[in-house]
Amino acid sequence: MSTPAPPRNRFERRRAETRQALVRAARQILAETGDTSASIQTIAERADVGFGSFYNHFESKTELFDSAVMDALEELGQTFDEHLRDVDDPAELVAAGFRLSARLADSKPELMQVLRHRGLSHLHTDSGLAPRAARDLEIGIASGRFVMSDPTVALTALGGSLLALVELRFARPDLDGDEAASNLAEMLLRMLGVPAEDARDVARRPLPDLD
Amino acid sequence: MSTPAPPRNRFERRRAETRQALVRAARQILAETGDTSASIQTIAERADVGFGSFYNHFESKTELFDSAVMDALEELGQTFDEHLRDVDDPAELVAAGFRLSARLADSKPELMQVLRHRGLSHLHTDSGLAPRAARDLEIGIASGRFVMSDPTVALTALGGSLLALVELRFARPDLDGDEAASNLAEMLLRMLGVPAEDARDVARRPLPDLD
Numbered sequence: 001m002s003t004p005a006p007p008r009n010r011f012e013r014r015r016a017e018t019r020q021a022l023v024r025a026a027r028q029i030l031a032e033t034g035d036t037s038a039s040i041q042t043i044a045e046r047a048d049v050g051f052g053s054f055y056n057h058f059e060s061k062t063e064l065f066d067s068a069v070m071d072a073l074e075e076l077g078q079t080f081d082e083h084l085r086d087v088d089d090p091a092e093l094v095a096a097g098f099r100l101s102a103r104l105a106d107s108k109p110e111l112m113q114v115l116r117h118r119g120l121s122h123l124h125t126d127s128g129l130a131p132r133a134a135r136d137l138e139i140g141i142a143s144g145r146f147v148m149s150d151p152t153v154a155l156t157a158l159g160g161s162l163l164a165l166v167e168l169r170f171a172r173p174d175l176d177g178d179e180a181a182s183n184l185a186e187m188l189l190r191m192l193g194v195p196a197e198d199a200r201d202v203a204r205r206p207l208p209d210l211d
Numbered sequence: 212m213s214t215p216a217p218p219r220n221r222f223e224r225r226r227a228e229t230r231q232a233l234v235r236a237a238r239q240i241l242a243e244t245g246d247t248s249a250s251i252q253t254i255a256e257r258a259d260v261g262f263g264s265f266y267n268h269f270e271s272k273t274e275l276f277d278s279a280v281m282d283a284l285e286e287l288g289q290t291f292d293e294h295l296r297d298v299d300d301p302a303e304l305v306a307a308g309f310r311l312s313a314r315l316a317d318s319k320p321e322l323m324q325v326l327r328h329r330g331l332s333h334l335h336t337d338s339g340l341a342p343r344a345a346r347d348l349e350i351g352i353a354s355g356r357f358v359m360s361d362p363t364v365a366l367t368a369l370g371g372s373l374l375a376l377v378e379l380r381f382a383r384p385d386l387d388g389d390e391a392a393s394n395l396a397e398m399l400l401r402m403l404g405v406p407a408e409d410a411r412d413v414a415r416r417p418l419p420d421l422d
Contacts, residue, residue, distance in 0.1 A: 035246065035247065035248060036246065037246060037248030116331070120327070120331065120374060120375065120378050121378065121382075123375055123378055123379075123382075124378065124379055124382045124383060147407075148398060149394060149397075150390075150391070150394040150395075150398075152379075152386070152391070153379075153391050153394045153395045153398065154398060156372065156375045156376055156378075156379050156391075156395060157368070157371075157372040157375065157395060157398055157399065159371075159375050160368075160370075160371035160372040160373070160374050160375025160376070160378075161367065161368040161371040161372055161375075162371070163331060163371050163374070163375070164331065164334055164367040164368065164370050164371025164372075164374070165367055165371070167331050167332065167334055167335065167367075167371075168334075168335055168363075168364075168367050171332075171334075171335045172335060175363070179361075180361070180363070180364050180367075183360060183361035183364040184361075184364045184367060184368060186360075187359060187361075187364065187365060187368055187402045187403075188368065188402060190401055190402050190404070191398045191399060191401050191402035192398075193401070193407070196358075196404070
């Protein structure tokens, strides 16, 4: 299920393109409804690839949809990595992740709808966002920035809160997304053991532009 | 969409039973897969009622599935109300809600699977658990037990964390559910402004038995 190596010749390039077209179609379907009842025929048509080629890439529809969610989570994780390269403070990394996510709900709705509809079942896997967040927590605990007894449970709270924030962005577009994300980040930093005043400040530091 | 008044005669009683059978079938389907692609025919067969009677009760499949989720959330809310009647401290109410939810994942898996699969889209509605949690937050803020600037966002974090805890129970049955729930409750109380030592204590107070 890992990302295939870069294609080396025309045959491999076409093969990779077909796979990518199927993943893209599955992502679109997940973003629209979260529903996985579409037939393989429908998905192949949407991807504009032959029905038969589906099984060259995936054993089942479940495998395709799982790959599609992981593809989205990996894109989100890379977006964070890219924009937060210069941030060292783990508290700021956590806060910025929430604030960027709220903005991405506006600028990349398809990506964030996939997270909204299918993110929960990927919270406790070791791909996508979870390992990145686990790494930030670990660094913060080691340096004394974070104080907690159970990092697994902290990750649970962060993941669930992120999904709920994305849900809030889509369900209540009238609310100020930046404000909500900063307030949420502030509360979660308190949860992680950051003193209240500090949490308030860190959750409002300047944020990198998304493009 | 509110719960109908108690039936007054045989006709109304049968009508209420038919509706309840459809809601129960929809709950079972949601618990199994979270998927809403089953046909009305399939749902009616599972409920053991005539296909035609579906439209006496629901305008669409969406309305039925929404009612099924609300039915589950209301059952959960009433379970909390019943068992936590004697608890006055809003911090203890929040903590006990999380700890009872972890236990209910074991004792009432169908109920909690509905929450797991469909709870997110009901986080920001005004039925089920959200209004109860909002009330506890309000009481806690008024008494100074909780300190926060944005109760909507606090509710978001609590709701998302509850879903993620239920997901964790089902995805990682090897973990100690009581321990995870208490640790999560402790962290969330810190988030709500409860001092760390106090949060630790409140999250471990004796819990009422579920039956």
